[in-house]
Amino acid sequence: MITQFACYDPRRWWADLVSVWQDTRLIVVTAQIAAIYAAILIPFKAGIPLIPGFVELRPANAIPIVASLLFGPAAAWGAGIGNIIGDCFGTLGPASVFGFLGNFLFGYLPYLMWGNLGWLSSGQPPLVQSWRQGMEYGLICVVASGVCAGIIGWGVELLGLLPFVVLAPAIFFNNIVMSLLLGPPLLMFLYPRVQRWHLRYEDIRSSFVAQDNLRPSGKPSSVEYELSPGIADARTHESLLDCKNLSFYYPNEQNPALQNLSFSISPGEMVMLLGRSGSGKSTFCYACNGLIPHMIAGELTGSLQVCGESTRVTPVWKRADRVGLVFQDFETQLVGTTMEAELLHPLEYRQPPLSFNDVKRRISSALSSVGLEPSLDRDPMTMSGGQRQRLVIASVLVQEPQLFILDEPSSDLDPVTRMQLRQTLRQLRDAGMALLMTEQDHDDLQLADRVILLDEGRIVWEGSPDALLRDPHTMRNRGIRPLALTECFEELVCESLPLTIDEAVACAEKMNLMISPPAAVLDDTIRLGELPSLRGSQPDPFVRFEDVYFQYADQPILRNINCFIYPGEFLALLGANGSGKSTCARLLNGLLAPVEGRILIDGLDTRTTSMNELVKRVGLVFQNPDHQIFADTVWEEVAFGAKNLGCSQEEIVVRVRESLAAVGLSVEESAGLDPFSLRKGERQRVAVASILATRPAMLIFDEPTTGLDAEETDRMMAMIRDLNRKGHTIVMITHSMRSVAEYAQRCLLMKDGQIVADGSPRDIFQDSALVRTASLEIPLLSQFSQRWGYTLLTVNEVKASLKPNVR
């Protein structure tokens, strides 16, 4: 059945063009399209020149038409601006004006034409699924490509730069070929997803954000959670944040994201919201600065007063000077290409405008708070992850907010950077700022004055950090990993569970206990269990690094790497950011080749072996699963690698079933799902399954647990251990010393592109000074056991080794 479908209403063409500049989301979409267009323009080349060195077939030329049919006039502005950005790589000139105009129309005409071609229109959404849709799409491609080529060709000839007959046909050919070949599959993949994310132009334009959906709560307040003594008295009338019976439902969700939350925060207080993924931490942060309900639709009940004002009254951007928020993905908050631009940006919207001296004072004070050098011309992209995060914090601090909110600020940081962040936060608290921080782990707990534990949107515990840390049972029940030291003493009759090494030593001494590990600890049986005998007596190495040297643009990354990896090993690659771990991984599967030396995989030299041969032996699971997921269904995604290797249909079916089972995903339940709709932990599993389908003997995991909560991390690590026990050699790149201590058989410690230690985790952790030189810290458990001269790695090892002191 044909339904009437037109992207565009001819009566509102001007309103459409202007509307893009009146909505923040449309402005973001415009900038994204411009950035995508320019970003794909440069690295993605089909290698087929039309005018050698000048015009060649580039997949980017399909973007304006596809974007136009999804995002309407935002695509027109985006394509025009994207083309100018492309020119900024070396061809900026008067012809850029014609480039802008041509690309603007290339990105606008498809939106204007689809559904408005009379009897030629299919009356269907902009997809190519029937011959009528195909005909409509083809016609639009011809017109849009022709207009774009004509305008640019005419303009360039007008300026006397190149003749029309040379340039215009080349541009037309490029546009039409890419639009016709790449456009339909791109639309097929993107249209349903953009529709689901409510990002089509029509959806954004007509989106209704409920401004008045805060209804007076008819439900009585019910404090169902445990309140540790003294907390209720501590609440004052001078609270900066005060919420009462706050509940929130996302649209079309049955379960509330927040349920009857009631608590307050005073100036100079640091409160930590703790909870597993999905417990409502981020939702509460969004509510605090008014993103809920002003930008995130849903049903909000109860009251939330921040800085003496209800969050539903003042829009988000007008509260920015009082409430500062650092997102979990802090990179999204970087908007400038220099440090100065980054710091000035939030101040540019202040009314009345700030004086020059005030701006200068605020910038200098914010930079000194976060300990950043005032190199104002520096590009944030040249800074380390930790420095960038501090810059984002500084860009919030320049506004001098009264309440500062940080959503999981340390999830992606290495131990040294975490330490710097803690110091910064302590200083801010001491300076009288109120801080609200969320975490899904206990690492930074002791920083807080008060902890609020959330589960399924409810407050289930509130009290001091010490009280929570000394209650491992509550933590475990709510999906938080308890402190390893307290777990060791949990089953012993102990007055108070220890939180620090000194307390643990004192506790042990008081109970007349000492560390005396049995043989089962020292031979790793307790830690790793019975290992299958895969290595034989004299195994040949599966991987050989021989004098490997690698550099990027004259910058040495790896120097003189020599090591073997044996079949069936579980190897952890440790080191600070930039130490060369990820480069090693890319050298192993042939994405990079050594500048000097060689790497042999199963006897094959990676420099001379094809990528497809290496892929059958070494699978690399990237940190971000979203970098590889593209298919419509989980089944198609997992089958992709096997298809590329030329497997038969029957073989593919077998491999996909086997791979999904190996990562713990049910074929029946998950095969038909859109992988984009899964949670991050599940997407990571799909990514692993898709690598497993190529049946590699060795699997490399690059930071497999980043961003996962304790339960997801345990599930991921258990899966990796199972794969190892089934015979896969595992190489894991990680910062998590706990995962290394618990699962790895062998470690390589890297520093400045060199291997500085090679041995079992126990051997490596024995030398805590050496580990510290690589910007890492050995686990507290190991530090504790070292008081008795042993290096123990897990809670079970310590429990098995705690014996009565008979001396």
Added chain:
Amino acid sequence: MNVSLYLNHGTWVHRLDGRTKTLVVLGFFVLALCFSHPAYLLGILALVVGGLVAAQAGINVKKIWVLATLLVCYSMMLWPFFVEGETPVPVFDVFGVTWEGCVFGLGMGIRLLIMVWGGVWLLSTSTIEELAQASQQLGLPARGGFVFSLAFRWVGILMGAGIGVIQAQRSRGLDLSSGSIMERIRKYVPLVVPLIGHALRQTNLLAMALESKGFHPTAHRSVLKTGKMKSPDYAVLIFLNMLLGMSGWMWWHGIGTLTVRF
């Protein structure tokens, strides 16, 4: 990934106000359009080269030398086939190539070089924010400049992500160099979809991040870094105006202009 051509050298050219630099580049373009004779255009090219030397921007010229050389060569080689003249060039006269056409092609090649190097001069000496701010001060809408600088900032991130996507798909056996042209083009779908998907998943978050920092399309944006026009700015602008005035007068009188038929 850093994609900007900006060089943080702190020369006197870098210290000029953004408006001055923008007007100078527009001036270069107008000057290049005033003449078509290679000798006059060479004079303007010398001025641009002087600007590049003063800005210590040689590294950026080196970066794009292949592209610039090809563009100039195309212009010089192609125009003679489309321009009529009176003095045929031996051997090529069967294609209608004349000396007048060759001279015109040479002039257009130099004009192209002036424009390309002029753009490089501006981008080497100004940050993207400086350009956006200058355009706002020169009367263009602030929101346009903001979107431009925002998009520019994301290009580097997306290009980095693009490299990650290429590596992830190659690690699953995607071979971009094999197959027919059609097959090769189709193989870009697994590269482009994750990249666009990755960007679009962040749309709402990015919009929220902007408003959390005080941005709103209706909010007035103040120019806080008001670089005051100083004496060097005035000196440069006076010199430019004189040059433009003189070139305008020469153009009016047909000096430095080749009369050609197409």
